[in-house]
Amino acid sequence: MDNFVASLKKQTIRLDGFDDLTSLLTIPIYFWYEKPVPADVLELAFYKTLEEFPILAGRIKTGYDSRNYVDIDKDHLNLPEYTDYLCNVHFQTLKDADFDVNLLPVDYSSSFKTPQPPGIFGNCMKLAEFHVIRLKDDSGMGVFANITHFVFDGTAYCDFMNRWAYISKSLLAAQKQKQQDIHDVSVPARVFQFDRSILETDKPTGTDALEPEVCHMFSASTVVSRWVAWVSPELRGRIYRYMLSSMNPGNYSVRLSSSAIEHLLQLIRPLAEPGISHLSANDAIAALATILFAQALHKAGRLEGVPVILSNIVADMRPRVKRLANINYAGNAALQKMVVSPLDLLLKDHNPQVLAAVACNVRRAVDSVDETYCKQLGHLIYNNPCSHATVNLQVPSMKNLVASTNHSRFKYYDVDFGSGIPAIVRPVLHIIENGIITLPAHPSQGGYVIMFFMAPEVAGAMVESEYWKYLY
Numbered sequence: 237m238d239n240f241v242a243s244l245k246k247q248t249i250r251l252d253g254f255d256d257l258t259s260l261l262t263i264p265i266y267f268w269y270e271k272p273v274p275a276d277v278l279e280l281a282f283y284k285t286l287e288e289f290p291i292l293a294g295r296i297k298t299g300y301d302s303r304n305y306v307d308i309d310k311d312h313l314n315l316p317e318y319t320d321y322l323c324n325v326h327f328q329t330l331k332d333a334d335f336d337v338n339l340l341p342v343d344y345s346s347s348f349k350t351p352q353p354p355g356i357f358g359n360c361m362k363l364a365e366f367h368v369i370r371l372k373d374d375s376g377m378g379v380f381a382n383i384t385h386f387v388f389d390g391t392a393y394c395d396f397m398n399r400w401a402y403i404s405k406s407l408l409a410a411q412k413q414k415q416q417d418i419h420d421v422s423v424p425a426r427v428f429q430f431d432r433s434i435l436e437t438d439k440p441t442g443t444d445a446l447e448p449e450v451c452h453m454f455s456a457s458t459v460v461s462r463w464v465a466w467v468s469p470e471l472r473g474r475i476y477r478y479m480l481s482s483m484n485p486g487n488y489s490v491r492l493s494s495s496a497i498e499h500l501l502q503l504i505r506p507l508a509e510p511g512i513s514h515l516s517a518n519d520a521i522a523a524l525a526t527i528l529f530a531q532a533l534h535k536a537g538r539l540e541g542v543p544v545i546l547s548n549i550v551a552d553m554r555p556r557v558k559r560l561a562n563i564n565y566a567g568n569a570a571l572q573k574m575v576v577s578p579l580d581l582l583l584k585d586h587n588p589q590v591l592a593a594v595a596c597n598v599r600r601a602v603d604s605v606d607e608t609y610c611k612q613l614g615h616l617i618y619n620n621p622c623s624h625a626t627v628n629l630q631v632p633s634m635k636n637l638v639a640s641t642n643h644s645r646f647k648y649y650d651v652d653f654g655s656g657i658p659a660i661v662r663p664v665l666h667i668i669e670n671g672i673i674t675l676p677a678h679p680s681q682g683g684y685v686i687m688f689f690m691a692p693e694v695a696g697a698m699v700e701s702e703y704w705k706y707l708y
Contacts, residue, residue, distance in 0.1 A: 253617025
């Protein structure tokens with residue numbers, strides 16, 4: 237750790253509106269391994285990785301203008317929590333229980349099992365926590381990494397984990413060869429870009445590329461939202477935590493093979509509307525999830541007076557904004573695109589035409605996110621620094637909103653610390669209801685794992701839907 241502290245330079249990184257919008261969330265994921273890695277190797281690799289990601293040792297502060305920034309100062313460090321535990325649970329026991337974290341000892345950090353919004357890790361908001369769990373009889377290990385979404389999106393999270401794993405693997409190889417002490421091993425550094433101003437250059441005028449609903453959402457404000465945006469990040473986190481305390485989503489998962497998704501695509505592609513040249517696996521999965529969600533809510537009697545279902549689809553700005561294309565941008569470049577689907581369409585009888593129509597709706601929405609759209613939305617949010625609070629205060633009450641995130645492209649199963657790839661990668665129970673995450677399945681199986689974070693009666697209806705028959 238001493239080398240990491242010595243490497244730090246005092247700096248201030250101003251966060252942008254895309255960071256602020258995700259301040260409600262953390263990214264909490266378990267990586268389970270059948271073989272452990274020595275504690276000294278993992279810890280040294282961790283601090284070497286922090287040298288490339290110093291933002292995680294900073295403090296988030298809010299200025300009088302309600303803009304947030306990260307202050308990095310070696311004299312006032314805010315180091316991530318890092319622990320290495322011995323556990324009396326055997327790997328096989330966990331595996332037999334489908335890696336149910338409730339088997340872990342109760343004296344572990346509560347965030348192991350239910351991660352909370354930022355702002356509850358003490359007087360100063362920690363930006364990340366990392367826990368290594370060494371299983372009984374050296375039978376394996378788990379790595380739990382929980383990073384606030386305030387500073388990282390899923391791509392940056394995955395970059396951090398893969399760098400940590402790469403450095404650990406390099407140190408372990410040197411240790412096994414006994415060529416030199418691991419503290420003397422030099423690993424070529426990789427440069428990551430944390431400067432958010434890259435997304436603010438060449439600011440466009442107008443909002444012609446944005447939907448009227450989006451313009452209204454990010455232009456509006458209330459006395460409450462202005463106050464929430466102005467208070468400290470710690471107090472804001474506590475407000476969000478209280479606001480979400482009534483939610484108790486269940487955690488349900490379904491594995492879909494690559495052949496099942498391909499079968500679905502072959503079914504709906506010929507039914508695509510004119511002007512839609514391509515439907516992807518993500519379009520099909522998002523469409524299926526939207527339909528299942530709408531029909532389950534309708535069955536539970538939760539859609540009275542609601543004419544549409546809102547699907548929050550994440551689109552990565554990196555391939556869409558030229559200035560992000562060739563740099564390792566470690567910030568929030570995941571733009572949340574709203575897809576509006578008429579309820580009467582989603583509640584029609586089970587048939588491929590409905591799936592195709594909703595998938596085309598998703599594809600049109602994703603295709604509309606170009607560089608102009610990204611810049612205009614960024615400019616709109618920047619000009620209203622309290623807009624993130626306005627939106628985040630509304631989200632829990634939007635019962636017809638489903639947030640769909642595709643993590644299937646992330647290289648979670650490349651996170652090899654030197655003892656092999658993970659046996660399984662699994663996010664922890666989410667704090668917000670009505671979320672759907674698409675994950676990659678283990679490489680030996682292929683395909684996808686769809687996780688639903690829903691109220692039990694809603695998730696149960698989704699899993700039992702007749703629409704699953706189109707996948708087989």
